[in-house]
Amino acid sequence: xxxxxxxxxxxxxxxxxxxxxxxxxxxxxxxxxxxxxxxxxxxxxxxxxxxxxxxxxxxxxxxxxxxxxxxxxxxxxxxxxxxxxxxxxxxxxxxxxxxxxxxxxxxxxxxxxxxxxxxxxxxxxxxxxxxxxxxxxxxxxxxxxxxxxxxxxxxxxxxxxxxxxxxxxxxxxxxxxxxxxxxxxxxxxxxxxxxxxxxxxxxxxxxxxxxxxxxxxxxxxxxxxxxxxxxxxxxxxxxxxxxxxxxxxxxxxxxxxxxx
Amino acid sequence: xxxxxxxxxxxxxxxxxxxxxxxxxxxxxxxxxxxxxxxxxxxxxxxxxxxxxxxxxxxxxxxxxxxxxxxxxxxxxxxxxxxxxxxxxxxxxxxxxxxxxxxxxxxxxxxxxxxxxxxxxxxxxxxxxxxxxxxxxxxxxxxxxxxxxxxxxxxxxxxxxxxxxxxxxxxxxxxxxxxxxxxxxxxxxxxxxxxxxxxxxxxxxxxxxxxxxxxxxxxxxxxxxxxxxxxxxxxxxxxxxxxxxxxxxxxxxxxxxxxxxxxxxxxxxxxxxxxxxxxxxxxxxxxxxxxxxxxxxxxxxxxxxxxxxxxx
Numbered sequence: 001x002x003x004x005x006x007x008x009x010x011x012x013x014x015x016x017x018x019x020x021x022x023x024x025x026x027x028x029x030x031x032x033x034x035x036x037x038x039x040x041x042x043x044x045x046x047x048x049x050x051x052x053x054x055x056x057x058x059x060x061x062x063x064x065x066x067x068x069x070x071x072x073x074x075x076x077x078x079x080x081x082x083x084x085x086x087x088x089x090x091x092x093x094x095x096x097x098x099x100x101x102x103x104x105x106x107x108x109x110x111x112x113x114x115x116x117x118x119x120x121x122x123x124x125x126x127x128x129x130x131x132x133x134x135x136x137x138x139x140x141x142x143x144x145x146x147x148x149x150x151x152x153x154x155x156x157x158x159x160x161x162x163x164x165x166x167x168x169x170x171x172x173x174x175x176x177x178x179x180x181x182x183x184x185x186x187x188x189x190x191x192x193x194x195x196x197x198x199x200x201x202x203x204x205x206x207x208x209x210x211x212x213x214x215x216x217x218x219x220x221x222x223x224x225x226x227x228x229x230x231x232x233x234x235x236x237x238x239x240x241x242x243x244x245x246x247x248x249x250x251x252x253x254x255x256x257x258x259x260x
Numbered sequence: 261x262x263x264x265x266x267x268x269x270x271x272x273x274x275x276x277x278x279x280x281x282x283x284x285x286x287x288x289x290x291x292x293x294x295x296x297x298x299x300x301x302x303x304x305x306x307x308x309x310x311x312x313x314x315x316x317x318x319x320x321x322x323x324x325x326x327x328x329x330x331x332x333x334x335x336x337x338x339x340x341x342x343x344x345x346x347x348x349x350x351x352x353x354x355x356x357x358x359x360x361x362x363x364x365x366x367x368x369x370x371x372x373x374x375x376x377x378x379x380x381x382x383x384x385x386x387x388x389x390x391x392x393x394x395x396x397x398x399x400x401x402x403x404x405x406x407x408x409x410x411x412x413x414x415x416x417x418x419x420x421x422x423x424x425x426x427x428x429x430x431x432x433x434x435x436x437x438x439x440x441x442x443x444x445x446x447x448x449x450x451x452x453x454x455x456x457x458x459x460x461x462x463x464x465x466x467x468x469x470x471x472x473x474x475x476x477x478x479x480x481x482x483x484x485x486x487x488x489x490x491x492x493x494x495x496x497x498x499x500x501x502x503x504x505x506x507x508x509x510x511x512x513x514x515x516x517x518x519x520x521x522x523x524x525x526x527x528x529x530x531x532x533x534x535x536x537x538x539x540x541x542x543x544x545x546x547x548x549x550x551x552x553x554x555x556x557x558x559x560x561x562x563x564x565x566x567x568x569x570x571x572x
Binding site for chain 1: 271272320324325326329350351352354355357358359360361362363366367368369370371381384385386387388389390391392393394395396397398399403434436437438439440441442443444445456457463481482483489490492493494495499500502505506507508509513514516521534535536537538541542543544545546548549550551552553554555556557561562565566569570
């Protein structure tokens, strides 16, 4: 069972204040920490578990600048055999272009695989479509939101997809195939600093992105402006020291009738 | 011919409410609206679209990515390529949108929540909803869109005439992916949808060891403990306690969100609560946009202070 896992280095923005340049053309991420996309973490883990059971080789693939090498090191520390970085100039915002790059890379470098895994979406752009576009371009069957792999057969796999409201669907899909992995499917293993250091000794392979965009298809969509979400009325922020705000909170609970 | 095509989502016999946002956006685009429907007996308002395209494909197969492309081949053959193809931003909607984009080589923009007034560019959220990007489609050719639930339903305008009906049957379906069954979540004793007062914890809780103290807090408050997705993903609380699109939709009298930043998938599951109170250390957290009251601060400190005040 050979698996290609797509990984992306993303900014962790949940608790960061983001500044947009006055002309709206860029978002300042210079002081934001980066890490492997959370969903990809689950995808790598799922691939490693499958290969531990079935045998096989995992190849981590990432698109980005040299900094993205760090997510490949992490994938290797988790159990990938090697890592390939497709070096791009600047950020590739269009998921169509990302998929086109990946298709060109996989085909031209003759990567062999039974399955391609990726995370359901990237934390930064929240697009959630790269795996699906790639699958269609490669002419392979695809399933997204994979929340459980139940059975591996000779040429097919039985899995569960997460739908809404706590419902899942069980499907059977032929291999080779592309799956996007949902968070919560497993508990990703802990990766120690020592583990990362050891992984650094495994040679990664670097490729130039230009080679894989036949005729330079470019982007099908462009970001023309960044802006802050329109503010709604917003919450009344309770003011004061911790004790004051908590007392006010209890007052609200009483007023609403949920506290005696 | 110039038109907008909606690929509707029907789940277990119900025409999903989020289709209304697909319709709202389609109406804003001011072109004839064609809506593609799976087989089945379910009511659809006939004044929402100009043409209903009915098929003989069951809902479980209709929303499989390759099948929808094979069906679209027939739609395009019959009516020409649509200008815009709209789906819901759901599990299957996004799955199909991505495959359609790859199959037909079309640009795709997901989770769209706004559009400029000339209908030339689309807005989507980025970076945990803290920034929006405005996207243009340089070719202005066909584009695939998934719409955020709740974003456009206010723009629906009923037609004066009932929609025309067309039928497409006999599409040769994909055999590489087969539907087996729906799987229900395990039944548990906890039903957070019945609670009047929910204390909900999110990623901000930090680590598992902090959770027992929230159990104690809900005990003294006579509230029920719920959570957001990251807490379930880390296996800190069972799935039955999860609020959000992939969990439960709740409407309690009071929803106290602690350490929840307010990802749209979470908001979708709690926005109709009577009173929302948010505690978060990040004053810019999107949850404060939806909350009625907020405390900017450390959730664990707020928890301990509340317990102290209630016991004292």
